[in-house]
Amino acid sequence: MKRRYHVLRAHSLGSAEREFATDVLVGLTERPKRISSRWFYDAHGSELFAEICDQEAYYLTRVEHEILSAQAEDFVSAFRGTPFNLVDLGAGDGRKTVLLLDAAQRLGLDCRYVPIDVSESALDDLIERMQARYPDLEIEGVVSEYLHGIEWLVEQAPRRASLVAFLGSNVGNFDRAGAARFLRRLWNALLADDGLLIGFDLKKDPDVLLAAYNDPRGLTRRFNLNLLTRINRELGGHFDLQRFAHFGTYNVFSGAMESYLLSLCYQEVRIDALERSFTFKPFEPLHTEYSFKYLDEDVLRMAQETGFAVQARHWDDEHRFCDALWRVVKAS
Numbered sequence: 001m002k003r004r005y006h007v008l009r010a011h012s013l014g015s016a017e018r019e020f021a022t023d024v025l026v027g028l029t030e031r032p033k034r035i036s037s038r039w040f041y042d043a044h045g046s047e048l049f050a051e052i053c054d055q056e057a058y059y060l061t062r063v064e065h066e067i068l069s070a071q072a073e074d075f076v077s078a079f080r081g082t083p084f085n086l087v088d089l090g091a092g093d094g095r096k097t098v099l100l101l102d103a104a105q106r107l108g109l110d111c112r113y114v115p116i117d118v119s120e121s122a123l124d125d126l127i128e129r130m131q132a133r134y135p136d137l138e139i140e141g142v143v144s145e146y147l148h149g150i151e152w153l154v155e156q157a158p159r160r161a162s163l164v165a166f167l168g169s170n171v172g173n174f175d176r177a178g179a180a181r182f183l184r185r186l187w188n189a190l191l192a193d194d195g196l197l198i199g200f201d202l203k204k205d206p207d208v209l210l211a212a213y214n215d216p217r218g219l220t221r222r223f224n225l226n227l228l229t230r231i232n233r234e235l236g237g238h239f240d241l242q243r244f245a246h247f248g249t250y251n252v253f254s255g256a257m258e259s260y261l262l263s264l265c266y267q268e269v270r271i272d273a274l275e276r277s278f279t280f281k282p283f284e285p286l287h288t289e290y291s292f293k294y295l296d297e298d299v300l301r302m303a304q305e306t307g308f309a310v311q312a313r314h315w316d317d318e319h320r321f322c323d324a325l326w327r328v329v330k331a332s
Contacts, residue, residue, distance in 0.1 A: 236272025
């Protein structure tokens, strides 16, 4: 089966590797040390995350699947009679996206599927699965950062509407200011009346959150430590994974789950590609991820502040998660 996608020149494989090296260099020289969660998702990291999603305590995937199973037709029906792109940001294994595509096909909508991902191999696998499931569906993948990919897409087809799916709790990986910046840039890249289907994990009992991010099988630990494995493999790092521990905690002030790797001893770790070593003190934290949680009023306020109008909101039965459909509002 032919696999269809575009590789944007500014985001070629070599460029991605350089960007990874730069992010690691900058992050390990900051105080506190940090590495962006965007680098979790190499092939093994994606496999581990898929396993995490199947754990009972990790409610997020299950409850969003519940929402989309019930409301997918409502979300896509706004594009009845209008050819549109279903733009998929961070599709993963596509288990939630198929609910939207199935709904579009039931309604007879003119839908083109456009997944965007920085990983060419991940996009290749996703497109192969989707083409097998939907042999007549037009698919056009884009290997790129999200915003650059959307900007390119709008330039290529300026008269075709778009519904951007930003599902899961992906927006929660930004802090509040970063989320607002990303959404404003997304608004700027899209056309008037385009849609954004966006997921928000809601604030709840901290014990539920802690259990979700500290699973008893240790999958989250392995997922977090895989970041060091990736540095070792791709950048010539010399991290000893036995000298680091995973720590996930909930910050009641910021409203975020936070993930760290803790150095268990004093150590110096060389990274050959960066031609330098980095010192870790005993129990020094290396920050790897935020997952901010929201109130319903936060969802409304964020839409208003970033140029969107809320068209619909749906929740699971226990009000743990919200999928919202926003519309791009621009002056004529």
